Amino acid sequence: MTSTPGSAGPTAATTPPPPELPARVRRFSRGERWIHRTTAALMAVCLFSAACLYLPSLAQLVGRRYLMVTVHEWSGILLPAPFLVGLLSRAFRADLRRLNRFGPHDRDWWRAALRREKGPRPAGKFNAGQKSYAAWIAGATLVMLGTGLIMWFTHLTPLSWRTGSTFVHDWLALAISVVLAGHIGKALADPESRRGLRTGSVDRAWAEREHSLWRP
Amino acid sequence: MNTPSPPDPHGTEPPDEPDGRGTPVGRRLVLGMLGLGAAGIAAAPVLQRGVEAVAAKDPTGLTDVLPAGGGFRYYSVVASVPRKNEDTYRLTVDGLVEHAATYTLDELRALPQTRIVRDVQCVTGWRVPDTPFQGVVLSELLDAAGVLPEGRAIRFECFDGAYSESLTLQQARRKDVLVCHRMQDKDVSHAHGGPVRLYVAPMYFYKSAKWLSRITVTDKVIPGYWEERGYDIDAWVGRSNGRDDTPTT
Incomplete structure (x- = not known):
């Protein structure tokens, strides 16, 4: 058997493989990071245009109602687009499944969180709080989309539906603002989790501490 | 939860990982939100009256910035509107x-x-x-x-x-x-x-x-x-669908 060039040196046989695992572990694929980025950007535009339409002081400052309405409608209707395109990605589908399924450790996580216990709580790739947030914001976005379409296409439904949709759309917008502020606050408090979404990989020690049940 | 999950056909999950198993709580939460949204549309008249009743007695003015306090919303189609007064208005x-x-x-x-x-x-x-x-x-x-x-x-x-x-x-x-x-x-x-x-x-x-x-x-x-x-030129409130109070005539 002929040896390949470069592998026949004296060190090739004697160098042992590195004993420890690499310091960084892969958490998100490039596609997944773009799904998050584009969704976040659309959500920001949607919320900003909403504020310009709704908050009296901002509405009087900005005016331009037709432009703001158009920006709001289109950023809103496009909000699920990154998710839908993302379904092409196997890594994204696998993560959706992880987000959907709650095991016994997720109940332990919530119990510990509600009791404000110190120390790491059991979690897979996503902890129970992240899973709950993902499902809630997905459902809330769909409700906003539905009520928004009812208000957008005024011929579709009777007026009482539009009045009801306005009510739901307004209050849910307030709830989303609060929950989203919590989401951003959690990210600001954890640089390593932000690094995961920015670069795709995280520190192994962080992963073992924060997501002890995750097998990357 | 006692039934083991079927093996992952794509092989994306290691077998010992607890992720991706268990109850589909996420899906239930999404469906629950949709149900709440529909219920909210249906219950809005009652809820709205409640909010308006609270807003009417609110001395803090906090309800002015909260949704559905029964207030007006500011609409303008231009960036800024000139101001006119007794002297300049015609x-x-x-x-x-x-x-x-x-x-x-x-x-x-x-x-x-x-x-x-x-x-x-x-x-x-x-x-x-x-x-x-x-x-x-x-x-x-x-x-x-x-x-x-x-x-x-x-x-x-x-x-x-x-x-x-x-x-x-x-x-x-x-x-x-x-x-x-x-x-x-x-x-x-x-x-x-x-x-x-x-x-x-x-x-x-x-x-x-x-x-x-x-x-x-x-x-x-x-x-x-x-x-x-896109809006109707003849924009009657009373003759459009859904308005169940008397037309504003």
Whole structure:
């Protein structure tokens, strides 16, 4: 058997493989990071245009109602687009499944969180709080989309539906603002989790501490 | 949860990982939100009355910034609207009339006044109940100008420089179509379209043009700002679907 060039040196046989695992572990694929980025950007535009339409002081400052309405409608209707395109990605589908399924450790996580216990709580790739947030914001976005379409296409439904949709759309917008502020606050408090979404990989020690049940 | 998950066909999950197994709570949460949203639409009339009752007794003013407190929302289609006062405001009546006229604010105030109290209904759904409007009935201004026989419709223009509205002559002659300088028993504020705005009581509120500066009699209806963007020209509230209270006539 002929040896390949470069592998026949004296060190090739004697160098042992590195004993420890690499310091960084892969958490998100490039596609997944773009799904998050584009969704976040659309959500920001949607919320900003909403504020310009709704908050009296901002509405009087900005005016331009037709432009703001158009920006709001289109950023809103496009909000699920990154998710839908993302379904092409196997890594994204696998993560959706992880987000959907709650095991016994997720109940332990919530119990510990509600009791404000110190120390790491059991979690897979996503902890129970992240899973709950993902499902809630997905459902809330769909409700906003539905009520928004009812208000957008005024011929579709009777007026009482539009009045009801306005009510739901307004209050849910307030709830989303609060929950989203919590989401951003959690990210600001954890640089390593932000690094995961920015670069795709995280520190192994962080992963073992924060997501002890995750097998990357 | 006792049934093991089927093996992952794509091999994306290591077998010992607890992720991806268990109860589909995420899906239930999403469906639960959809159910709550539908229930919210159905229960909105009751909930809205509750919110309005609290807002009416709220001394802090906090409810003004919370949703659905029964308040007005500020709409303007331009970046900024010039301010007009007693000295600078003018209302022109022209077009197919015998004698065109220009009114100052004081002249409008000196004409016979009408006060009506009606619900304000936006086409997108929000409503402000029992709002008083006061001013001159539009038909009196039209009579004073003398509409020529070929006059069939009215075009309204606004000093914001962009907004416009329209009515047929028949609609414009109704007794509940006012050129208002008072709203909620106060002078119409700049944000509400002051010093003078239109109030077309039986129609959706986009017909009630703010910052009114010109009334022109035309031979046919010229669609207004939102009407060119898809809204109905004949915007009756009472004859549209869903409104179960008496039409605002």
